[in-house]
Amino acid sequence: MIIAVDAMGGDGGPSVVLPGCSLFLKSQTSPQDLRFQFYGDESQIEKILNTDDVLSSVSSVHHSDRIITSDTAPASAIRHGRQSQLAMALQAVGDGKAHATVSAGNTGAYMALAKTIFQTLNDLDRPALPGWIPTPRGETLLLDVGANIVCSSHRLAQFALMGEVLVQQQYNVERPSIGVLNVGTEEIKGNSLTQEVLQTLRQIENINVYGFVEGDDITAGTTDVVVTDGFTGNVAIKAMEGTARLMSHFMRETFTRTVWRKVVGCLATPALREMRRRSDPRLYNGSVFLGLKHVAVKSHGGTDAVGFANALGVATRAFEHDLIARMEERLKLVS
């Protein structure tokens, strides 16, 4: 499998992206089957690549002068044409020279370019960005977490169906339950969009609609899939990440306050580490843009190498399990 990687995306750029690829490579049982194409500033990429022989041996570097950063507006990214590092990475997949794109860059620009270069499935307006949220009994799929800031009810219904397929594929759940994110579970609650979405979903045959769910139902795992617009979903996922970080902070403070606490903290370290691992947002990093004709994975901009490696894993699994074809099939049944 060949992954086309935006080496410049994210807060850390190549200094996070390349170590992430290196980590991922080491974690593979058949590393010889993997190839990386790095797109971006050649000198910056090679400076890091030269320090890593293993990664270097499976990588090629593709230079671009027109770097898309987190400040680039989507419209401006489109005007850069096919010359930006992000467009080049996507084009490689579009041309069949690579199998999936991974970027930690600007979500809006990435999605605009991916939509133009990959094109969308069936009658889909735009792709969606899903996020996996830990729960006591597994994970909840939340979408959209930031790709579509303004959404129609029809679009949210498409998200629900694509989320359904992703959960089916990932967890072998036959009929994943679908919740619509709202400010209350009663049927009267919410705004006109939430009301319309529920009505639209209830008209679709053979779909397991639960009804409205609230913000705390996401981590409770009340439903397998939670659909919402990209504005609300983005705020929700970041609020959850922030809370996980806050509690880790409180924990560190608590276990360093006194000498006795430090001793107890040492004894508790394996347990605390396990707990943090279960709620580590980096392990849930990496979201496939849902609704495109090829695999494009978005990593968080603020991720570290561990998180970026996880995003590469998401890309690999989506490609190997033929996610796109399955989703196209499911969307045909309803639209």
Next chain:
Amino acid sequence: MIIAVDAMGGDGGPSVVLPGCSLFLKSQTSPQDLRFQFYGDESQIEKILNTDDVLSSVSSVHHSDRIITSDTAPASAIRHGRQSQLAMALQAVGDGKAHATVSAGNTGAYMALAKTIFQTLNDLDRPALPGWIPTPRGETLLLDVGANIVCSSHRLAQFALMGEVLVQQQYNVERPSIGVLNVGTEEIKGNSLTQEVLQTLRQIENINVYGFVEGDDITAGTTDVVVTDGFTGNVAIKAMEGTARLMSHFMRETFTRTVWRKVVGCLATPALREMRRRSDPRLYNGSVFLGLKHVAVKSHGGTDAVGFANALGVATRAFEHDLIARMEERLKLVS
């Protein structure tokens, strides 16, 4: 001080509300200065009151047949007229027979009635519901967390000013910083509302506008106040509460997995309890409706007695510190 309490509100009704009042009474240094008026089903209230002599001695019961529950639509609550338990509790304050209302009931109905009976300050369209969020260095004030589902930029600017006053009063911060909740911190991010709000705020003199903040900035304490519409704010606060609960769940599981872990868990109990206390959403329960001419406090519907007691504390402080007059003054300067 006399508190008019909706005894029927919330998931637990009188079985949570009355024990909450009892707890609060016990926590007071001058319990003799406190009086409760309970509004709702007389027989249910008295059944519990009869088991608590101390609470009973400072309480009066006011019967209503027309109970507003969490399923009552705001419009229907208004049609109940002044006969519902919630309207009666508010009317008591409006008539000067009590000093503040506290309810754990239906937010929409409560706000609609409070607006009608208390009326709003100056040219405010509607009151807002604030939430206090724990951070490493104190608390962030998030508003609106559920009262105004759809908001204009003018309304959000009013929220910013009221939030500013609340933080000034609570923390003695001279110029609290104001953030606008968005999907990114770059100026280009967001939808038309977030763009408009930032422009509106920047035109107000003598206000400390930070700019856009993201979901994880709330628990990071990036700004003192975070403003957003009631839909997004409600989802965000519940998502944060859900995450705190999830992590507590993981912690319990982690410290019961093996015998050794249980021993370590026992040693760590005081530390873990302290940590949970710092992130306990019940301690942050109780929000004043901001922008009304009297004090109306909303408790979460799913709270327990500890949380309800905290909401009573919020009402007491708002009344004692003359919050309403200060806010009216500040709003005059700008609208």
